[in-house]
Amino acid sequence: MQVAADHALEAADSAPALQGLSPGKLAWRRLRRNKTAMTSLGVAIFIILVSAFAPVVCALLGVSPDGNSDLIADAGRPVSGPTLAHPFGIEPGTGKDILALLLYGARVSLLIALTSVVLTVTIGVLLGTIAAASRGFVDRALTWLMDLTLTFPQLLLLLALSNVMIDRLTALGVPGGNFSRITYLILFFAIFGWPYIARIVRGQVISLREREFVEAATAMGASRRRIILTELVPNLWAPVIVYSSISLPGYIAAEATLSFLGVGTDASLPTWGKLLSDSINYWQTYPAYLLFPSIGLVITVLSFNLFGDAVRDALDPRAGRV
Amino acid sequence: MLGFVVKRLGAMVVMLVGLSITVFLLFSVLPADPARLTCGKSCTPDVVQANRVRLGLDKPLTEQYTTYVKGIFAGRTYNEGQGVAEIDCPAPCLGYSFSQQKPVTELITEAVPVTMWLALGSFVLWMAIGVTGGVIASLNRGRWLDVALQSTALVLYSLPTFFVGLIMLIVVIVQFGLLPYPDYYPPTQDFPKFFDTMLLPWLTIATASAAFYVRLTRTQMVETLGEDYIRTARAKGLTERAVTVKHALRAGLTPIVTAAGLDLGLLLGGAIIVEQIFNLPGVGRLAVGSVIDSDLPVITGVTLVAATFIIIANFVVDLLYMVIDPRVRLS
Numbered sequence: 001m002q003v004a005a006d007h008a009l010e011a012a013d014s015a016p017a018l019q020g021l022s023p024g025k026l027a028w029r030r031l032r033r034n035k036t037a038m039t040s041l042g043v044a045i046f047i048i049l050v051s052a053f054a055p056v057v058c059a060l061l062g063v064s065p066d067g068n069s070d071l072i073a074d075a076g077r078p079v080s081g082p083t084l085a086h087p088f089g090i091e092p093g094t095g096k097d098i099l100a101l102l103l104y105g106a107r108v109s110l111l112i113a114l115t116s117v118v119l120t121v122t123i124g125v126l127l128g129t130i131a132a133a134s135r136g137f138v139d140r141a142l143t144w145l146m147d148l149t150l151t152f153p154q155l156l157l158l159l160a161l162s163n164v165m166i167d168r169l170t171a172l173g174v175p176g177g178n179f180s181r182i183t184y185l186i187l188f189f190a191i192f193g194w195p196y197i198a199r200i201v202r203g204q205v206i207s208l209r210e211r212e213f214v215e216a217a218t219a220m221g222a223s224r225r226r227i228i229l230t231e232l233v234p235n236l237w238a239p240v241i242v243y244s245s246i247s248l249p250g251y252i253a254a255e256a257t258l259s260f261l262g263v264g265t266d267a268s269l270p271t272w273g274k275l276l277s278d279s280i281n282y283w284q285t286y287p288a289y290l291l292f293p294s295i296g297l298v299i300t301v302l303s304f305n306l307f308g309d310a311v312r313d314a315l316d317p318r319a320g321r322v
Numbered sequence: 323m324l325g326f327v328v329k330r331l332g333a334m335v336v337m338l339v340g341l342s343i344t345v346f347l348l349f350s351v352l353p354a355d356p357a358r359l360t361c362g363k364s365c366t367p368d369v370v371q372a373n374r375v376r377l378g379l380d381k382p383l384t385e386q387y388t389t390y391v392k393g394i395f396a397g398r399t400y401n402e403g404q405g406v407a408e409i410d411c412p413a414p415c416l417g418y419s420f421s422q423q424k425p426v427t428e429l430i431t432e433a434v435p436v437t438m439w440l441a442l443g444s445f446v447l448w449m450a451i452g453v454t455g456g457v458i459a460s461l462n463r464g465r466w467l468d469v470a471l472q473s474t475a476l477v478l479y480s481l482p483t484f485f486v487g488l489i490m491l492i493v494v495i496v497q498f499g500l501l502p503y504p505d506y507y508p509p510t511q512d513f514p515k516f517f518d519t520m521l522l523p524w525l526t527i528a529t530a531s532a533a534f535y536v537r538l539t540r541t542q543m544v545e546t547l548g549e550d551y552i553r554t555a556r557a558k559g560l561t562e563r564a565v566t567v568k569h570a571l572r573a574g575l576t577p578i579v580t581a582a583g584l585d586l587g588l589l590l591g592g593a594i595i596v597e598q599i600f601n602l603p604g605v606g607r608l609a610v611g612s613v614i615d616s617d618l619p620v621i622t623g624v625t626l627v628a629a630t631f632i633i634i635a636n637f638v639v640d641l642l643y644m645v646i647d648p649r650v651r652l653s
Contacts, residue, residue, distance in 0.1 A: 147337065147636075151337065152625070153629060155595075156606075156628055157348075163616070164353045253480075256482045261595070261610070276482070284497075298480050298481065306476070
């Protein structure tokens with residue numbers, strides 16, 4: 001007995017101390033080992049970077065989003081299909097380079113989508129946390145507000161309010177034209193999108209607020225504000241990342257849909273939605289115009305969706321063991 | 323159990339009141355001048371002023387709201403005692419469209435059946451495809467069939483509906499002429515034509531939605547298939563089919579029913595994009611048309627009706643929980 005115990009002690013001494021890993025570190029390790037996750041994350045970052053630096057990238061590739069009548073033959077037909085100089089082809093009618101349009105378009109689409117996600121998540125996390133942390137009347141009122149917001153037919157309201165709201169915004173001093181149109185879209189997405197994440201966060205916080213570390217903070221006399229901001233909110237990053245990466249493609253698709261319905265930005269500013277809805281008309285005469293923007297959209301949306309999925313799997317301790 | 327129903331019913335009524343107030347405020351406070359929107363491009367200051375009085379838009383908001391709500395339950399008469407032809411709007415009166423010269427309720431009831439057929443048809447399709455696909459994927463977890471189903475679903479889910487719809491329209495109708503151009507007829511009047519027109523719209527909506535349900539069902543199934551009672555069921559010697567359908571699927575059904583109910587409710591309020599692409603005279607197209615014409619009474623009415631469908635769907639989902647999940651029934 002004694003010998004065995006000594007032996008065990010000895011073994012423990014000589015072996016390197018077993019490192020305890022926090023659930024966060026375990027999840028990160030699972031995520032890093034997931035090839036799909038890392039690839040899709042890389043693709044997503046690549047797309048964000050090339051679209052953010054669209055002018056630089058276009059200059060490097062020697063393509064231009066400006067119209068060029070030299071590239072247009074009779075009846076608006078482009079002089080050539082995709083070539084080395086214009087890898088994705090030329091826009092019929094205007095002679096703009098499709099690759100350049102795609103890059104500049106991604107900029108607007110991603111700007112709208114990213115800003116909407118940031119706003120939605122900020123409002124959602126704040127109100128969701130407040131609802132769960134305050135219980136009682138405030139909780140009931142906020143939950144009701146979430147339910148009410150979710151009952152609105154959003155696309156319909158978005159269309160119905162677009163003219164009035166854009167007028168209102170310009171009257172408030174927001175620069176007119178595309179700027180106020182984009183502002184309207186983002187504000188609308190934020191106002192009607194927050195309840196989804198707020199619900200998730202509320203559920204999360206309700207389970208967190210009963211935990212010992214919150215009790216400990218309360219016992220030490222921390223203010224409610226401090227408990228919410230430094231104890232509860234930092235524990236919410238997991239659902240926030242998952243929700244963000246899954247909702248982002250939704251907003252990209254929404255922007256595209258609105259361009260199609262004629263509510264998005266005006267003709268001077270290319271977006272993915274506008275590219276897709278314009279290119280449909282040329283699907284037979286100039287298929288490259290339809291093909292490349294659709295592939296671009298699918299790849300972007302897919303990479304964010306896949307990454308979101310992978311993060312969710314990595315955070316789920318039961319995943320892969322069932 | 324009755325208490326549960328009554329409670330949910332009460333919540334539904336409160337929600338409807340809150341909703342009607344919000345919609346009403348949204349469309350009477352936000353536009354700089356709602357009366358200006360009653361006559362579109364043909365407006366002169368006199369017409370605007372006359373319409374403002376005719377519609378009671380010069381009265382305080384609370385009074386306008388009560389008149390509106392009263393109209394829904396008791397009907398109302400426009401131009402009463404104003405020396406112009408009186409317009410009768412029987413209950414449930416959701417307002418009167420001066421640009422289309424019809425009560426809003428009539429416009430909506432004409433459009434609802436079209437949307438209803440569209441919604442029901444695609445609902446059946448996407449649930450059948452989605453749930454079956456999800457179950458098959460979960461049973462073949464990690465194998466090529468699972469990967470294939472999941473990736474197809476993800477790609478389809480990533481495409482915007484308008485894009486899928488337009489591609490279908492172009493390929494099936496324009497390019498290969500497999501179906502005639504969409505031209506809506508009620509099913510009672512000309513069923514073959516109805517079917518030909520609705521097939522692509524059904525498929526369009528079903529494609530996008532089924533993709534989501536494949537993913538949802540798969541996730542649910544993978545979770546429940548790992549439970550101990552599934553092993554017990556197998557140990558009892560139940561057939562694999564009974565284990566899958568009666569034990570695993572049934573237990574994972576709650577989120578699927580929730581999502582399905584809400585999606586159906588949302589769809590009944592108008593499938594704006596698909597109705598627009600396939601030229602279906604449903605609620606969605608009525609809404610888009612009224613937005614283009616700035617026909618405020620119709621916009622307000624459609625928004626209200628569409629939101630009511632969602633609230634009712636919520637209620638039905640709550641009731642269905644009792645059927646699916648005995649725990650709800652007992653609590």
